[in-house]
Amino acid sequence: MVQSTKIHIRQTKMKQILLSLAILTLSGCSVVNAYLMTHYDPNEYKAITDIRAEAQQFKDQCDDAVISQANAVKLAQDTRYFVLYSEHIPRNADMISASKDLQSIAQGLADQYTKAKVSTAFCKIKFTTVETSADRMQKVISGRPR
Amino acid sequence: MSIAEYQQQLLESYNGSQDPKIQQSAFTANQYTEMFKTGQVTKDEYLQMMNDIILANNINRSVDNMQVLEHMNTAINGLINIANLVA
Numbered sequence: 001m002v003q004s005t006k007i008h009i010r011q012t013k014m015k016q017i018l019l020s021l022a023i024l025t026l027s028g029c030s031v032v033n034a035y036l037m038t039h040y041d042p043n044e045y046k047a048i049t050d051i052r053a054e055a056q057q058f059k060d061q062c063d064d065a066v067i068s069q070a071n072a073v074k075l076a077q078d079t080r081y082f083v084l085y086s087e088h089i090p091r092n093a094d095m096i097s098a099s100k101d102l103q104s105i106a107q108g109l110a111d112q113y114t115k116a117k118v119s120t121a122f123c124k125i126k127f128t129t130v131e132t133s134a135d136r137m138q139k140v141i142s143g144r145p146r
Numbered sequence: 147m148s149i150a151e152y153q154q155q156l157l158e159s160y161n162g163s164q165d166p167k168i169q170q171s172a173f174t175a176n177q178y179t180e181m182f183k184t185g186q187v188t189k190d191e192y193l194q195m196m197n198d199i200i201l202a203n204n205i206n207r208s209v210d211n212m213q214v215l216e217h218m219n220t221a222i223n224g225l226i227n228i229a230n231l232v233a
Contacts, residue, residue, distance in 0.1 A: 035218075094211045098208040104201055122187050122195065
């Protein structure tokens with residue numbers, strides 16, 4: 001009985017040492033942020049996947065100005081939805097910031113169609129920029145703890 | 147400074163940096179400038195494209211921050227699991 005209690009105390013101390021080591025090797029605030037970080041959300045993942053897939057498809061339709069304008073409006077709406085979806089997820093500041101930047105890129109193309117004739121090169125570059133950024137964001141969302 | 151001088155500055159950023167993201171940004175900015183000079187894109191479009199490089203860099207920075215947190219989260223949970231196994 002006494003022996004078992006001694007082993008239990010030793011194991012508890014070992015746990016404390018390991019946890020202390022973990023905390024000491026990492027800076028305090030970052031540890032808390034990392035430990036409490038936002039978990040994987042399938043809806044958020046789907047929203048960014050839809051944006052990426054659309055941008056990938058839409059960039060091949062830039063030769064048709066009418067279709068492309070409708071595509072630009074659709075992408076601007078979907079990136080807006082992503083901003084709104086991410087906005088109130090706790091401890092999600094970096095994704096909120098990234099989603100707003102992505103929305104600005106997409107909105108710029110939709111706005112350009114209302115102002116002037118849009119060149120095919122510009123259209124392709126804008127959709128490609130959204131696709132590339134959405135790809136990086138999708139990857140980081142998929143890597144979140146589950 | 148002239149366009150050529152700014153392009154030279156971009157070239158120096160491209161050659162002087164070891165960071166692939168900085169190299170990519172410098173390369174892209176130079177590419178967009180060439181497209182503007184040859185009339186492939188309008189002034190409005192060019193300005194927006196250049197601004198998008200900054201926005202894309204901001205996104206990259208946010209993604210990098212999140213990746214660091216994810217690595218730390220994995221490490222912390224791994225250490226907690228090991229500590230639990232000891233019991």
